[in-house]
Amino acid sequence: xxxxxxxxxxxxxxxxxxxxxxxxxxxxxxxxxxxxxxxxxxxxxxxxxxxxxxxxxxxxxxxxxxxxxxxxxxxxxxxxxxxxxxxxxxxxxxxxxxxxxxxxxxxxxxxxxxxxxxxxxxxx
Amino acid sequence: xxxxxxxxxxxxxxxxxxxxxxxxxxxxxxxxxxxxxxxxxxxxxxxxxxxxxxxxxxxxxxxxxxxxxxxxxxxxxxxxxxxxxxxxxxxxxxxxxxxxxxxxxxxxxxxxxxxxxxxxxxxxxxxxxxxxxxxxxxxx
Numbered sequence: 001x002x003x004x005x006x007x008x009x010x011x012x013x014x015x016x017x018x019x020x021x022x023x024x025x026x027x028x029x030x031x032x033x034x035x036x037x038x039x040x041x042x043x044x045x046x047x048x049x050x051x052x053x054x055x056x057x058x059x060x061x062x063x064x065x066x067x068x069x070x071x072x073x074x075x076x077x078x079x080x081x082x083x084x085x086x087x088x089x090x091x092x093x094x095x096x097x098x099x100x101x102x103x104x105x106x107x108x109x110x111x112x113x114x115x116x117x118x119x120x121x122x123x124x
Numbered sequence: 125x126x127x128x129x130x131x132x133x134x135x136x137x138x139x140x141x142x143x144x145x146x147x148x149x150x151x152x153x154x155x156x157x158x159x160x161x162x163x164x165x166x167x168x169x170x171x172x173x174x175x176x177x178x179x180x181x182x183x184x185x186x187x188x189x190x191x192x193x194x195x196x197x198x199x200x201x202x203x204x205x206x207x208x209x210x211x212x213x214x215x216x217x218x219x220x221x222x223x224x225x226x227x228x229x230x231x232x233x234x235x236x237x238x239x240x241x242x243x244x245x246x247x248x249x250x251x252x253x254x255x256x257x258x259x260x261x262x263x264x
Contacts, residue, residue, distance in 0.1 A: 055202070070242040072184075072206040075221065088214035091206075105200040107244035 014038060014122050019099070022056065022117040024110055026064040026100035031123050036090035037097065039122045046080035047115040053078055054101040054113050064098035067110040074105070079115060090124065097121070164234070167220025170260040173207035178253035181240040182208050185257060188235045189223050195247075204242060207255070220262050 017030050022042065031037075037058075044054055057071035073091065077083040101117055102109040168187075175183050186201035188194040194201070203221065207213040223234050238255060241248035 060206075070244060071204060072242060074201070074204040075217075076202055078222075081219075084218055086216045086218065088216060089212070091213065091215075092208070105202050107200070 014124050017121045017123070019119045019121075020116075022054075022099060022101045022119045023113040024066055024100060024102055026066050026069075026098045028063050028098050029096040030099055030121060031093065031097045033096055034092075034094050035097065035123045036092045037087055037121060037123045038090050039084055039086045039120075040099075041082065041084040041120045041122075042077040043082050043118045044077045044079045045116040045118065050079070050114075052103060052114050054103055054115075054117050055105045056099065056101050056117075056119070059098045060093040060095050061098050062096040064100065066100050066102070067108050069098070070107055076105075077101075077117065097123075164224040166223050166264065167262045168203075168217065168223065168259060169220050169262050170214065170216040170258075171205060172212070172214045172256075172258040172260075173205065174212045174256040174258075175207045176210055176212050178251060178255060179210045180252040182206060183251065183255055184239050184242045186237050186239060189221075194235050194237075200244070206242065223261075 015031075019027055019030070040056065040058070042054075042056060044052075053076045055074055055076050058073040059069050059071050061069060073085075075085055099119070099121070101113050102111050103114055104111055171185060173183065173185055175181070183206070185203070185205045185207070187203040188199060189202040205213070205215055236257075236259075237247070238251070238257060239246075239248040240251055
């Protein structure tokens with residue numbers, strides 16, 4: 001069957017920011033100011049198949065201090081998997097978005113991510 | 125606190141909604157036990173936090189996946205989700221978050237609390253109005 005492509009006429013206004021190494025050094029002001037996050041996709045590249053976990057931490061701040069800043073959103077991602085969190089109606093940040101990760105759920109952790117976590121944030 | 129649960133059968137497997145009508149800041153709610161069918165190995169698919177009738181408190185849903193007796197002010201939670209005052213926030217994970225996050229789960233280790241702070245050393249104060257939180261789990 002032939003495939004027909006038709007433009008929907010809907011303007012796509014979302015932007016995406018890619019971070020090739022989400023780690024224990026916070027990426028500050030990822031949206032360039034305020035914005036609304038619609039999804040966060042992470043790919044925890046498998047390294048030694050030891051089933052490690054990285055807790056992704058996000059905060060509404062221009063500048064986060066790893067080990068001190070309390071995250072507004074936190075969730076685990078698993079080695080060797082793509083993992084997406086969808087914010088259905090958008091998660092608004094008024095200051096800026098800082099993102100970092102640790103192999104520990106503890107706020108005070110400054111431990112290094114074991115391996116590489118790539119991430120994509122879709123925002124408007 | 126009132127809790128309502130609905131067990132749904134779907135082509136994608138069994139789903140369970142956990143619906144909580146009210147909570148206080150320091151309440152730790154266990155999601156395993158005789159009145160729940162959620163268990164280690166199930167997955168969290170969606171969280172709906174309705175904070176629209178609370179125009180004072182930003183709230184934070186904290187979830188523990190493997191801690192026997194968590195304390196909101198001390199125990200590190202595996203998931204934290206913010207919902208601003210007067211807002212409703214829906215989060216979903218299409219492939220689901222395994223409840224046994226670090227492989228040491230089992231009975232009586234899945235809990236949640238709703239607090240008005242996100243600090244690791246405080247459970248906050250009693251909420252000025254009760255949020256409604258709904259959680260959708262995929263079973264088995």
